[in-house]
Amino acid sequence: MGSESIKYEITPPKGLIRFNLPEIWRFKDLFYILVWRDIKVRYKQTVLGILWALFQPFLTMVIFTIFFSVFAKVPSDNAPYPIFVYSGLLFWNYYSTALTNASNSLINNEGIVQKVYFPRLILPISTVLTPIADFIFAFFILLGLMVYYHFTPGILGLLLVPLLLLISIFSALGLGLLLSAVNTKYRDVRYILPFFMQILLFITPVIYPVSIIPEQFRWLAFFNPMTGVITLARNVIIGVGEVNFGHIGVSVFVSVVLLFIGLAYFRKTERFFADVL
Numbered sequence: 001m002g003s004e005s006i007k008y009e010i011t012p013p014k015g016l017i018r019f020n021l022p023e024i025w026r027f028k029d030l031f032y033i034l035v036w037r038d039i040k041v042r043y044k045q046t047v048l049g050i051l052w053a054l055f056q057p058f059l060t061m062v063i064f065t066i067f068f069s070v071f072a073k074v075p076s077d078n079a080p081y082p083i084f085v086y087s088g089l090l091f092w093n094y095y096s097t098a099l100t101n102a103s104n105s106l107i108n109n110e111g112i113v114q115k116v117y118f119p120r121l122i123l124p125i126s127t128v129l130t131p132i133a134d135f136i137f138a139f140f141i142l143l144g145l146m147v148y149y150h151f152t153p154g155i156l157g158l159l160l161v162p163l164l165l166l167i168s169i170f171s172a173l174g175l176g177l178l179l180s181a182v183n184t185k186y187r188d189v190r191y192i193l194p195f196f197m198q199i200l201l202f203i204t205p206v207i208y209p210v211s212i213i214p215e216q217f218r219w220l221a222f223f224n225p226m227t228g229v230i231t232l233a234r235n236v237i238i239g240v241g242e243v244n245f246g247h248i249g250v251s252v253f254v255s256v257v258l259l260f261i262g263l264a265y266f267r268k269t270e271r272f273f274a275d276v277l
Helices: 021-026 028-043 051-071 081-103 110-115 122-129 132-148 155-185 188-202 215-221 225-238 245-276
Strands: none
Touching (some): 028 122, 051 081, 051 132, 081 122, 081 155, 081 188, 081 225, 132 155, 155 188, 155 225
């Protein structure tokens, strides 16, 4: 007796967001393969391998410390500047990598997009999750710096790290979904994005505390979701700076809004991806 084949009916999703979780779950094996592929490509046949995930933020921290702390005398809310700037770089490096990878996920995989049906959402989601490995490795450097400078990490801060990372994921995925959809039609995105990320680095309090922004304009800074993430991370992990939970709430709200907008636009334009790539 022959085995019975399983048939699935592909129907257009309904609703504003059009998020079909059961369909994505059916392709969980493909999702796993894509994540594992990206991790292997990142580390396979490299001289430094995993050490690159440690070396890159550490070297950036050293350079920023020399130029912005020693020469420019940028304040650090009474914390050692290496810890201060590294705690910001930790989340910023994840965000910039995840956003860049998600924005280019469709054009980097145009071969399978044009030939095989699967939920296209799997591509940007997988590329946003892959840099978490780098984040975990780099986090141990932060703990090492805190031991070196005799800072005791707050238990609440360590418990909140997954939540802060989740907010970063929402923000990167939301904007990444939007840009990846636009990128399929207008390839300018992949060339403009590096410049955009450089500008965004300097308007995000990575190398300076948010307290140097005039108080009447400070709330505007929190419309950048990473401002809330980095500010709260510094407060709860290394215990510096003041936290206005109203401002943090703005960052969280913007992250969720970006996710919904990106998801809605991605699903609305998804049916054209194979034709325009």
